[in-house]
Amino acid sequence: MAFIALGINHKTASVDVRERVAFTPEQLVEALQQLCRITPSREAAILSTCNRSELYLEQDHPSADEVLAWLASYHNLSLEELRACAYVHQDDDAVRHMMRVASGLDSMVLGEPQILGQMKSAYAVAREAGTVGPLLGRLFQATFSTAKTVRTDTAIGENPVSVAFAAVSLAKQIFSDLHRSQALLIGAGETITLVARHLHEQGVKRIVVANRTLERASILAEEFGAHAVLLADMPQELANSDIVISSTASQLPILGKGAVERALKLRRHKPIFMVDIAVPRDIEPEVGELDDVYLYTVDDLHEVVAENLKSRQGAAQAAEELVGAGVSDFMQRLRELAAVDVLRAYRQQAERLRDEELGKAQRMLQNGASAEDVLAQLARGLTNKLLHAPSVQMKKLSAEGRFDALAVAQELFALDEGSDKSAQ
Incomplete structure (x- = not known):
């Protein structure tokens, strides 16, 4: 039996690969x-995300080369190209790798939570395919349990480490109840999409998306139940917006001090929280000089992200220790399972020998032998049969000079070295 974790990730392979x-x-x-x-591979699961493709396997004997060859062939890659960026972990190291991945310790963004859900999906698909059996199944369950402990007992995922999440977190600090706030999002790219998702998750009901093209704004707005407008309509929306977050590709500012001043008058100087994530800036720096405006730039957010990353890195050591404990616990339970199989086979053998001797004893009684003779023969025969195979094996081990195995046998049978002397 051998566990293997094999694959490539953002650390070892380019985006193209x-x-x-x-x-x-x-x-x-x-x-x-x-x-x-x-x-x-007797059991297998595949985890495939934008940052990694990994195969989790259980085999009789480690055979990573054949799996690499299959992976290269499946994706029409040269084996040399794949081997140059692939990694292979076996047994304890494979278990540790899976638990680190599920806990977010091997992610591009330390502690990111999405990977655990992706790993659970990989397990579900493998079960659907019929390629997960008892051993890999136990490993996945132990992995999920360890990742949950890491999330619960450390701060590895508590502080936001994306610019989008940091922007929303700052908004929560200024507005105690985001449910009552309206947000104006300028742009419709990836960052604004993430901002919209985080705001939606925080319960913001009124979101307006302003973009150069109404079609792109409408696609994003529809996803989160928002309202789409053109950039030209921003002045009207600005007066109703408590939160303004902008991220466009414009080379010149698209929101000036004058427009914000007019909006503040209409709002009767009710505060506006503004975040300019764009580079070059979308919002004129002079807007930050206005009373009742809280303006943050992407540099401000990077400082928040950097501070939060430090916090996560501090929690990472505790997380690594929990992973180590998870690996030790799983491997110990796995070794215990191996002992259970041996014990089951040994018990079945002993019960077969018992039944044989019991059958002989019953026939002796039927033939008129005395109960005393039958019991003596039963005890003698059962003892001889139970001791026969171990005796033959120990003599063989002694002849081969394998005294370490003899010491294990003495421990296994709980033999006291002085028992023979005391009996004499």
Whole structure:
């Protein structure tokens, strides 16, 4: 039995290679079944995200080369190209790797929570494909349990480390109840999409998306139940907005001091929280000089993110210790399971020998032998049969000079070295 974790990630492979090694959701079931059919893998699961593609396997004996060859062939890559950026972890190291990944310790953004959900999806797909058995199944459950402990017992994921989340977190500090706030989002790119998602999750009901093209703004607005407008309509929306967050590709400011002054008058100087995430800036720096305006730039947010990253890095050591404990606990339970299998086989053998001797004793009684003779023969026969195989093996071990194994046998049978002397 051997566990293997094999793959590539953002640390070892370029975006181009990661894209080529990625599995689409439609490919996964067929790929898993093919993987188990072509390679020596008895159990398998595949985790494929934008930052990593990893295979989690259980095999009789470690055989990573055949799996790498399959992976290269499946994605039409040269084996040399894949081998140059792939990593392979076995047994304890494979278990540790899976638990670190699920806990966000191996992510591009330390402590990010999405990876645990992605790993749970990988497990669900492998179960659907029929490629997860008892061993890999136990490993996944132990991995999820450890990741949950890391999330619960450390601050690894508490503080925001994305600019979008930091912007929303600052808004929460200024407005105690975001449910009553209206947000104006300028732009419709990836960062604004993340901002919209975070605001929506925080309960902001009124969100307006302003963009150069109404079509792009409408697509984003529809996702979060927001309202889409053109940039030209910003002045009217500005007066109703408590939160303004901007991130466009404009080379010149699109929101000036005069427009904000007019909005403040209409608002009767009710405060506006503004975040300019764009580089170059979307909001004129002079806007920050106005009373009742809280203006933050992307540099301000980076300071928040950097501080929060320090906090996460401090929690990472505690998280690593929890992962280490999770690995030790899982491997110990796995070794105990191996002992259970041996004990079960030994008990079955002993019960078979018992039944044989019991059958002989019953026949002796039927033939008229005395109960005393039958019991003596039963005890003698059962003792001889139980001791026969161990006696033969220990003599063989002694002849081969394997005295360490003899010492283990003495411990296994709980033999007191002085017992023979005391009996004499």
